[in-house]
Amino acid sequence: MPSSTTDHASRRVIGARAALIWGVIATVLVTVASVGVFLVAPEDADQGAIQRIFYFHVAIALVSLVAFAVACVAGILFLRTRKLRWDDVSVTAVRIGILFSVLVIITGSIWAKASWGTWWVWADPRLVTYLIVVLIYAAYFVLRSSVDDDRRLRFSAIYAVVGFVSVPLSFYSVRVAQSFVHPVVFTSGGANMPNSMLIWFLISLAAMLALFIALLEVELVGRRTERALRALTLRLESS
């Protein structure tokens, strides 16, 4: 096979182009969202400038749940097919989900300090839920690093499923246990904000979603490249 064809084929397998496209989309959307949130969106009459953190805080929170859902689905697909790529997707999604959940806690904590004068509020069910979620998914990596070979992939997939089931349970248990101090943004009647704010929230949400996909793609490219390199090294050593 000519070398240019091989390069093209390997690039396609590794998927660098998708990562690049999503990287560009995420960069554009995050820039637009940042400009819109800080310069265009109207200031909240009650909370003032600090309310602007909401656009990223809630968007990151929702996307972290998407990440854990992706990890769960990829885990199920791995258990059914035993294909390595699903393990790659699952572990990468959990990693990004944890990163986003930690960001939810940090932004939520900053918001709590500005609104209620304290960094941590146990009466805020969402903040507490995310703390539990981070603890649940941190254990994923402890488990993953303490088993080897085939079991590592299998157990990680099982835990990705169990972890995702634990998320709504944690959320609901914390919610029923405490009075609400957290502002409720979305009710069954729709979004609890004017359209001039809603549009920037939706752009922020799209930006965070694109950022998640871009990070996922970049990490997957890294993992595939590493695997391809390992295979190439083995082939060269055996020849």
Next chain:
Amino acid sequence: MSTAVNRPRWTRQLAGLIRKDLRLELRTKETVVAMVLFAIVTLTIMQFGFGTRDDDLTRFTGGLMWVTLAFTAVLGVGRSYVAEREQRVLDGILVSPVPRIVLLAAKAIAIVIYMTITELVVIPVVGIFFVKGPYWDSIGWIALVALIANVCIALSGTLFSGLALFTRARDLILPVLFLPALVPVIIAGAGATHAVVGGPHDMSEYRGYCLFLVGYAILFLLVCIATYDAVFDD
């Protein structure tokens, strides 16, 4: 005669596996005795941990009881596969025609029994140690929520102990996996207990927590059914 005819029914397999666990426990008395002692020691430490010599900790009854039971559950769940692991019994069970789900059910039932025996001691001791006021009238309600929570603990615990069984530093891994998943059970158990002791005596709140625990048990049962085969899929 076909193999299918020779294979015992799943109910007999289940009864056999439970009998094995209970017989081992009756002979050695290692797990339940250790769980009960551990729970009493933890309750004693709790009293001093508050930094007060106040006799009346009625307000905190739910928390004291359920934190103690959660840590005790970790101890009991961690012991659940010890006999199989040490004497390679597990290999024998895995090569025998016992469905994995029967193995799960047997382990879960054994954990429910261990937890129930522990609670038979812990629930009265909590009343004696910490509660000044009406407690014994509500003991039936506390026992009921404890029984439902035991099923939750047993199902999630059996799954996590199965995972931890094959890990390095398994004794450390199990609490790290198990306790975060147990947080909703602690919240609901403590909430339900607080609703009937030291709290508002609000039965609708109590019912809400119990229903939540039933939902937790159903969800974990489904997850166990879906994934338990994969735990031992070697």
